[in-house]
Amino acid sequence: xxxxxxxxxxxxxxxxxxxxxxxxxxxxxxxxxxxxxxxxxxxxxxxxxxxxxxxxxxxxxxxxxxxxxxxxxxxxxxxxxxxxxxxxxxxxxxxxxxxxxxxxxxxxxxx
Amino acid sequence: xxxxxxxxxxxxxxxxxxxxxxxxxxxxxxxxxxxxxxxxxxxxxxxxxxxxxxxxxxxxxxxxxxxxxxxxxxxxxxxxxxxxxxxxxxxxxxxxxxxxxxxxxxxxxxxxx
Numbered sequence: 001x002x003x004x005x006x007x008x009x010x011x012x013x014x015x016x017x018x019x020x021x022x023x024x025x026x027x028x029x030x031x032x033x034x035x036x037x038x039x040x041x042x043x044x045x046x047x048x049x050x051x052x053x054x055x056x057x058x059x060x061x062x063x064x065x066x067x068x069x070x071x072x073x074x075x076x077x078x079x080x081x082x083x084x085x086x087x088x089x090x091x092x093x094x095x096x097x098x099x100x101x102x103x104x105x106x107x108x109x110x111x
Numbered sequence: 112x113x114x115x116x117x118x119x120x121x122x123x124x125x126x127x128x129x130x131x132x133x134x135x136x137x138x139x140x141x142x143x144x145x146x147x148x149x150x151x152x153x154x155x156x157x158x159x160x161x162x163x164x165x166x167x168x169x170x171x172x173x174x175x176x177x178x179x180x181x182x183x184x185x186x187x188x189x190x191x192x193x194x195x196x197x198x199x200x201x202x203x204x205x206x207x208x209x210x211x212x213x214x215x216x217x218x219x220x221x222x223x224x
Binding site: 004031033035040041042043044045048049050056058059090092097098099100101102103104105 | 141142144146152153154155156158159199201203210211212213214215216217
């Protein structure tokens with residue numbers, strides 16, 4: 001039981017490049033979310049999903065896309081990276097109305 | 112916008128002392144959750160309290176919830192150096208789309224040996 005697995009752990013992108021942050025969970029959780037964490041800002045919700053085929057926007061969705069084709073996977077796509085997207089990204093999953101299990105994070109730098 | 116607001120922003124105590132952190136929020140909630148984050152790591156779920164509960168315990172943790180004041184507190188008794196971390200409250204709003212969890216900015220707790 002690996003929990004929530006995020007890859008990669010570190011990434012450096014050039015402005016304008018695209019990439020996908022991977023997130024997988026093996027706990028059969030219905031809910032999955034992506035957060036970004038910036039110094040002094042806590043965690044802000046980017047996108048979330050309450051089940052396969054269902055996604056919705058959070059507080060800061062601009063510049064990011066998600067899809068949820070399976071219960072296990074919830075990738076986050078950066079379409080055209082910008083320096084403002086330099087952050088630490090966390091994926092999390094939970095059963096309905098339960099506590100979230102977080103991945104260990106992806107530290108992204110956009111230069 | 113973030114829902115929860117922790118207070119204080121930073122707390123420094125000696126081992127063996129109790130640590131109390133507070134969280135205030137703005138709207139009606141289904142539940143409130145507390146998380147711990149060690150430096151450079153992901154968040155770890157500590158405790159969830161539902162809107163119809165007033166107090167919950169888990170080991171050395173005690174959480175209270177006052178929905179009339181829209182506030183919660185996390186008490187860590189007999190603190191240890193290993194409790195040094197950032198602590199976040201998070202709320203799931205009542206009536207909003209399920210699956211949306213809002214975090215505050217956190218309290219940085221330092222426990223000195």
